[in-house]
Amino acid sequence: MEVDFRYELQNRILIGEGAMGTLLFINGIDQCYEEFNIQEPGRIERIHSAYVSAGADILQSNTYGANYIKLKRYGLEDKVSKINRRGVEIARKAAGKDAFVFGTIGASRSFRKSDLSIEEIKRSFREQLYSLLMAQPDGLILETYYDLEEIETVLEIARSETEIPIIANVSLHEIGYLQNGVHLSEALSRLEEIGADVVGVNCRLGPHHMIRSLEEVPLPAHAHLAVYPNASLPDFVDGRLVYAAVPEYFESSALELRKQGARIIGGCCGTTPLHIEAMKRAIGTLKPVSKKTVRPRKIEIIEAGNINTTVALANKAKNERTILIELDPPKKLGIEDFMAGADALYEAGADSITLADNSLATPRISNGALGMLIKNKTGNIPLIHLTCRDRNLIGLQSHLMGLDTLGLNEILVVTGDPSKIGDFPGATSVYDLSSFDLISLIKQFNDGLSYSGQPLGRKTNFRIAAAFNPNVRYLGKAVERMEKKIKCGAQSFLTQPVFSENQIEEVYQATKHLETPIFLGIMPLTSSRNAEYLHNEVPGITLSEPVRKAMAAAANDPMKARAEGMAIAKSLAAAAAERFNGLYFITPFLRYDMTAELTKHVRTIDNKRLVEVATHE
Structure with a gap:
């Protein structure tokens, strides 16, 4: 698109695209959606075109999960560059001169944060980022980031590598708060400081809860707000997730989102071209708001926990013998x-x-x-x-x-x-969760x-x-795991x-x-049989050869076996003590x-x- 994105955003509300995966899924496709960029590009182009016809001003490349980490699950890790470049090219073809094309990069972390280190995320992100930039999109959109550390990290990388516009969207489990307890307003402010042109929220919540979340968020000082709600909370019917919200509901919701300062309004899971068309119809030529009344955030005072007068076992073991x-x-x-x-x-x-x-x-x-x-x-x-x-x-x-x-x-x-x-x-x-995550x-x-x-x-x-x-x-590797758990x-x-x-x-x-x-x-x-079972069949337990031989020598005498087992245990306990x-x-x-x-x-x-x-x- 030949017009300047930042200029357009200063003067009007832009309508984003709706869901890509939803339309693929309802047509019976249940595989790596990004692979269709090289396998069936015509199918992806038709979906983009449907959103353009519905009034979308911004298209997103079909590259949400097109990074090394996620593509590896499908044996496609060697096609990161090709899939991303083709994603932008397909969207560009569908957009023509009617819409901007943004390269989409989704989050890598799930709630098992320990599965991926920040260094692994950085390597994977850079490869996808450079692949998208080679195709010269009008901008980038980072979306569905539940983990604030991850999006701050990748946004810093993206901002250092390109001057094109960047939309940075977080996702919420609950109204107004990210999963680490950071309020949405603080999170968006931090992303604005890093250099995002647009900050916002997408996925997980429907229009109602996103409106409530934004009521406590002031207009950014330099950036603008984006909102991409799900169609509704999903229902599970006949083995599939179904989103119930009708387009007419999105039409009225778009007006409320505008009141909260949104400059970009699109759709996430469950939305279709009909939802986008309804929002476009509602917004029409309405100007974006430049002032809003922010609902005071209710600060909930977190009280101290139950008072427990017992000495913590860990503290006791720092100073004296403690037996569990x-x-x-x-x-x-x-x-x-x-x-x-x-x-x-x-x-x-x-x-x-x-x-x-x-x-x-x-x-x-x-x-x-x-x-x-x-x-x-x-x-x-x-x-x-x-x-x-x-x-x-x-x-x-x-x-x-x-x-x-x-x-x-x-x-x-x-x-x-x-x-x-x-x-x-x-x-x-x-x-x-892994044990690290649960800790x-x-x-x-x-x-x-x-x-x-x-x-x-x-x-x-x-x-x-x-x-x-x-x-x-x-043993050194096991100690490293201990240090990570600490x-x-x-x-x-x-x-x-x-x-x-x-x-x-x-x-x-x-x-x-x-x-x-x-x-x-x-x-x-308790016996030689017990010793051999523990040594050979129970994960994480290894017996020394002298111990196994000592127990084997008492294999035919239960009393002797017990005495031998206790003698070994007492000797080990004394050494440990x-x-x-x-x-x-x-x-x-x-x-x-x-x-x-x-x-x-x-x-x-x-x-x-x-x-x-x-x-x-």
Whole structure:
């Protein structure tokens, strides 16, 4: 288009394009949409042309996911340049002299932020950016960025590489807030400062919620506002997402969006040429507003969390011996033996019982329910394991709010064994979040914010433990993961069981630079068969050859095998106690008599040392 985009934006409201993927999807296409730029360019051109006929002033190249990271899923990573250049060329052909053509770059991060580092995003973004710029679009549009760090990063790159206009759109889970709790007005102001010509919001929300979000956003000082709402909240019908909003609703909504200062109004998921035509009809020749009344933002004061007078396990382990004992919830109903075991372990000197979350992907009685029973009966707060496997993001947030409500604030975050190794191998392993993401989410809860960025009402008071597996070939890599978890918010670590005194020393040397407490795992063996099963079949556990031989020598005598297993565990516990304040005893098969004996053994050693110190003084 020969006219100047920035000049046009100063004087009138421009209508953006609607959804591309929606029109492809309703025609039965369910594959990489960007591949059609080189496979069936005529189909993409016809969609663009339909939007131009409907009144769109700005077309977006069909390149939203045309980066290395996303195209690799389809084996198209070598076609990044071709797909992007063709995307601009197709849009240009459809636009003619009637519309501007903007190169589209979508976000790479999902809510699993740990899947992609900023460096990976930068590399992928630069390749797509340069490919688009080679085709000489009229501008760039960055859209559907939920993560503010990501869009700030890529916008800085784009602004440093080109002077063409840039539209930078974020996306919201909740009205007015990004997922890290930053208010929309602040986020748009930050993008304006980096150099975006247009800042705005797209996707996820329909017109109603976008209007409400913009009511709290002032007109930018130098940039302009853009709004690309979804057609509505989606419904799920016959296996497909369906958007219900009719074009007439968009017609009236366009007028409200204009009142909020929008200079560009387009459509996102679920919108069609009919929606764009309705908005064009509504706006007509109306001039953009130059002043608006901003609705005062309601500042919600986030109160402190529940007061918990117990000393955090991590803090205690920084200064003195602290013993955690894992006691698996039962696989069957009936908790008499379990509760008797919990009592025995506390009487033996355990500082806390830890409750696994369906360990080995086998369903057990809810550890939250048992944790509450233990708390009510003994007054002690158990440490609740929380896996990423069994709950989606909705379930995780709900579960965490429930645990906070119950006062169960000691949490161990674990990835969780994949469901295929458990009793129901056909069950789905969710893994919406990685362990890094879940640690970060709980830390955000402690700041009083939900995943979506909205205030929770008050801060939680979770103490966050994380898992550390020293049974790996490259211990340094495992320590690097620990350090990354600490940055995410981990306050202590529980290790997989170790079965070698040399390994205990190696772990100590590799981690002694860390101030974060480590609870070293020790697990009594019950038999040679138990030892071989753990060594050969359980992920993350490796037994030393001397231990396996010692247990094999007692294979035919259960009493001897138990005695040998306890002797090994006591020796390992004594060695671990020399290096670590924190010890983590793992009860085998509800044999709490073994971990109770092990706990008494360590407490006896500690008491003897105290007596010796007092005597010498």
